[in-house]
Amino acid sequence: MTRFTLSFAALAVAALIAGCGDKPQQNGDQVVFIGQVSPLTGPQAHLGKDNENGARLALDEINAAGFTLGGKKVVLEMKSEDDAADPKTATTVAQKLVDEGVAGVIGHLNSGSTIPASRIYSEGGIPQISPSATAVAYTASGYKTAFRVMTNDAQQGSVLGNFAATQLGAKKVAIIDDRTAYGQGLADEVEKAAKAAGAEVVAREYTSDRATDFMAILTSIKGKAPDLVFFGGMDPQAAPMAKQMKQLGMGAQFLSGDGTQTPKFIELAGADAEGVIASNPGLPLDVMPGGAAFKTKFEAKYGKIQNYAPYAYDAMYVLTEAMKRAGSSDPAKYLAELPKTDHQGVTGRVRFDAKGDITGGAVTLYQVKDGKWVTLETVSSPQ
Numbered sequence: 300m301t302r303f304t305l306s307f308a309a310l311a312v313a314a315l316i317a318g319c320g321d322k323p324q325q326n327g328d329q330v331v332f333i334g335q336v337s338p339l340t341g342p343q344a345h346l347g348k349d350n351e352n353g354a355r356l357a358l359d360e361i362n363a364a365g366f367t368l369g370g371k372k373v374v375l376e377m378k379s380e381d382d383a384a385d386p387k388t389a390t391t392v393a394q395k396l397v398d399e400g401v402a403g404v405i406g407h408l409n410s411g412s413t414i415p416a417s418r419i420y421s422e423g424g425i426p427q428i429s430p431s432a433t434a435v436a437y438t439a440s441g442y443k444t445a446f447r448v449m450t451n452d453a454q455q456g457s458v459l460g461n462f463a464a465t466q467l468g469a470k471k472v473a474i475i476d477d478r479t480a481y482g483q484g485l486a487d488e489v490e491k492a493a494k495a496a497g498a499e500v501v502a503r504e505y506t507s508d509r510a511t512d513f514m515a516i517l518t519s520i521k522g523k524a525p526d527l528v529f530f531g532g533m534d535p536q537a538a539p540m541a542k543q544m545k546q547l548g549m550g551a552q553f554l555s556g557d558g559t560q561t562p563k564f565i566e567l568a569g570a571d572a573e574g575v576i577a578s579n580p581g582l583p584l585d586v587m588p589g590g591a592a593f594k595t596k597f598e599a600k601y602g603k604i605q606n607y608a609p610y611a612y613d614a615m616y617v618l619t620e621a622m623k624r625a626g627s628s629d630p631a632k633y634l635a636e637l638p639k640t641d642h643q644g645v646t647g648r649v650r651f652d653a654k655g656d657i658t659g660g661a662v663t664l665y666q667v668k669d670g671k672w673v674t675l676e677t678v679s680s681p682q
Contacts, residue, residue: 328371332400333358333375333378333405334378334380335355335379336382336412337350337379340381343408343535345563346533347408348605349607351379353615354615357611361615361619366619373628384411389412397422397423402425402628402629402633403426404427405618407432410437410452410484412432413437414434414437417444420445421445424444425444426637428447429446429448429449432481433447433557438656444630444634447655448610448646449580449581449607451660456486456489457491458492459485459489459492459664460492463489463496463498463552464493464497467526469498469526469527470498471524471526472528473502473520473525474489475503475529475530476506476530477506478505478506482508482531486503501524502519504519508535518547521549528552529555530553531555532558532559533558534558538571539568541553554576556578557606560579560606562672565671574666575666576665577664580662580663581610581661586677590646592645609644613649624636659679662677663676664678
């Protein structure tokens, strides 16, 4: 085959591809891809699948109801990626989704992954709604593409620190964090609020989000006789920490945030979970406006809800409703609609402030009693 023939063949293939149009087709309908990113492998995979399933449930419902943009039928498809709760992997998969031309992204799960990925989405002009990243730094970046449907850690940490000092009467507090953007950020806010409420922080220690042996840290803390130990981190670390506190005979109250307030924590910690208190941004599932109905349909399809699935579900609806208002899935066209969001979702009313944070959020405190998380109280956000 001559060089001329090869060149002609290449041009013919390029022309054929160009003739197919910019958007992929499915049975004659336009296909719009939406990204979902969370840890789908590793110790936090149970939470990542929870996010993925919440987003997929919403996407399936939207498709079943018939989704149109500008009078034309559109089929939504989800590109789900695994960031393994790792910041470096998060930027890699974020760039992959941008390069593949997704219209928007639901994710990431962890603040430590969400924050570095948000720069990639901002540069690509791709709207991003996190269902679960609570670190203040995420929306403080000023990226116009960044939104979240969950209360942030300034609000959650303030409630936890105040609760520790005033409701639990802790005079001496020890704080441990996993050195992630989420764990350290939440711990910082707890320390600030606890001190403001009159408690003394007698120890500030740190570990990692992969550690399971905390005996050295806890032994050091035990010598300072705290009334309460706060941990900023996720359930794979919180569970062995709670067990090791009991092994050391520590009588201090164990307090943590939303990374601990999961069914998996109770499963991992067993009897040592009893009495542990943890917070979660938002309302209890049974109090959420659409909580009961969501629980029924989600668990029939995917099993027990771990934590953030209702927020991922709402995030998908918020994203696609902005597209509908704009009449387009082009990020450059529908991004301007996201700040105008006023959506009555499963988790409550979703509206955003100028930074992309949800307004009017709440924080709920829970305690493990008889092997189950029981609601203690819900505190409304000052926003």
